[in-house]
Amino acid sequence: MIRVYLDYNATAPVRAEAIEAMGRAIQAGGNPSSVHAAGRAARALVEDARGAVAALIGAPASTVVFVSGGTEANALAIESARAAGSRRLIVSAVEHDSVLENARHSGAEVELLPVDRDGVADIAWLENRLSRWDAAWGRPFVALMLANNETGVIQPVARVAEIVRAVDGWLHVDAVQAAGKIPVDSRALGADTLSVSGHKLGGPQGVGALTFGPRVSLTRRLHGGGQERGRRAGTENVPGIAGFGAAARASLASLSAMQAQAVWRDQAEKRLAEAGAVIVGAGAERLPNTLCFAMPGFGAELQVMGLDLTGVMVSSGAACSSGKVRPSHVLSAMGLAELAGCAVRASGGWATKGSDWDRLVEAWIELNGRHAARRRAPAA
Ligand code: PLP
Numbered sequence: 001m002i003r004v005y006l007d008y009n010a011t012a013p014v015r016a017e018a019i020e021a022m023g024r025a026i027q028a029g030g031n032p033s034s035v036h037a038a039g040r041a042a043r044a045l046v047e048d049a050r051g052a053v054a055a056l057i058g059a060p061a062s063t064v065v066f067v068s069g070g071t072e073a074n075a076l077a078i079e080s081a082r083a084a085g086s087r088r089l090i091v092s093a094v095e096h097d098s099v100l101e102n103a104r105h106s107g108a109e110v111e112l113l114p115v116d117r118d119g120v121a122d123i124a125w126l127e128n129r130l131s132r133w134d135a136a137w138g139r140p141f142v143a144l145m146l147a148n149n150e151t152g153v154i155q156p157v158a159r160v161a162e163i164v165r166a167v168d169g170w171l172h173v174d175a176v177q178a179a180g181k182i183p184v185d186s187r188a189l190g191a192d193t194l195s196v197s198g199h200k201l202g203g204p205q206g207v208g209a210l211t212f213g214p215r216v217s218l219t220r221r222l223h224g225g226g227q228e229r230g231r232r233a234g235t236e237n238v239p240g241i242a243g244f245g246a247a248a249r250a251s252l253a254s255l256s257a258m259q260a261q262a263v264w265r266d267q268a269e270k271r272l273a274e275a276g277a278v279i280v281g282a283g284a285e286r287l288p289n290t291l292c293f294a295m296p297g298f299g300a301e302l303q304v305m306g307l308d309l310t311g312v313m314v315s316s317g318a319a320c321s322s323g324k325v326r327p328s329h330v331l332s333a334m335g336l337a338e339l340a341g342c343a344v345r346a347s348g349g350w351a352t353k354g355s356d357w358d359r360l361v362e363a364w365i366e367l368n369g370r371h372a373a374r375r376r377a378p379a380a
Pocket of ligand 1: 009010068069070071072096098145147148149174176177197198199206207208
């Protein structure tokens with residue numbers, strides 16, 4: 001059976017460059033905090049990777065803090081804002097659970113920034129909310145992701161940054177899905193903090209980074225040694241960081257190839273829509289690799305399992321939290337709750353071919369035809 005992997009937004013296959021870099025780092029050994037030759041070599045690997053990640057996201061290398069992944073990066077941003085006195089957090093309704101749940105567990109009041117039917121943040125709502133900000137709530141904090149993991153919808157982050165900056169607020173941008181798929185320039189976007197994750201762009205799982213701008217300072221979540229300039233204690237995950245750096249470098253070099261993949265996605269989208277699927281976020285600007293589509297009356301889990309039997313791997317809802325049975329909060333926030341149980345996400349990436357998208361479409365059309373026939377057949 002030909003296997004087709006279209007679930008890059010859950011995790012991307014690890015790039016050859018990253019595997020090689022990790023292997024070299026493991027073999028080299030050494031603790032980056034040691035002053036001897038082995039330690040200095042490990043330090044050089046970490047700093048080289050820091051430079052590569054910084055280049056990918058348009059940040060000065062000195063502001064890139066390595067952490068255990070996107071979840072920790074988001075948690076660090078939120079805890080830092082709390083430590084700086086933010087008592088009310090505005091978080092977009094379509095954020096990843098790692099933002100929503102860390103905000104909810106932070107002890108602050110959380111308010112959801114609504115989105116429209118395409119999943120784009122309601123800027124007028126935000127302007128209005130910030131214009132009535134109560135000083136007792138501390139510094140305004142807004143979390144708005146750059147691109148959504150389920151729909152691929154890209155948010156007007158630069159515009160929101162202007163609004164947040166006008167009230168001296170703190171804008172956190174989860175760029176976990178955007179990095180490596182579209183150009184990300186943390187400074188041009190106006191992000192005060194911005195998170196990325198290694199495994200979404202062909203690096204290993206369990207490593208990520210947070211960058212921060214000059215208007216904010218980070219607190220410590222983990223106490224102990226002075227690693228990461230005192231911002232994150234614990235011996236660095238040198239192989240993971242080296243792999244992340246190699247993947248970041250390769251991703252930056254292949255951004256235009258990634259953009260070109262939109263053609264395949266768009267063709268697939270057209271054929272699926274012709275076959276009756278509803279395209280989620282169709283009216284918004286989206287990542288070039290992501291397609292979220294729903295077939296009313298055809299459960300998402302059935303679609304995913306049926307496709308898997310034909311060798312095509314996609315996901316339903318947010319794969320990061322697969323196993324959950326509640327409908328996608330993203331689609332619900334878009335006013336599409338009735339579609340949330342029958343929406344599927346296909347997402348390509350660095351090793352995807354046009355034929356992978358063709359295979360998805362063919363397999364899905366056949367599956368959908370069989371499902372429709374079963375529904376039409378009178379009960380025996
Ligand atoms: N943010 C977004 C938008 C994501 O899609 C994910 C993972 O799916 C995360 C954060 C969490 O990243 P990690 O798996 O590295 O913790």
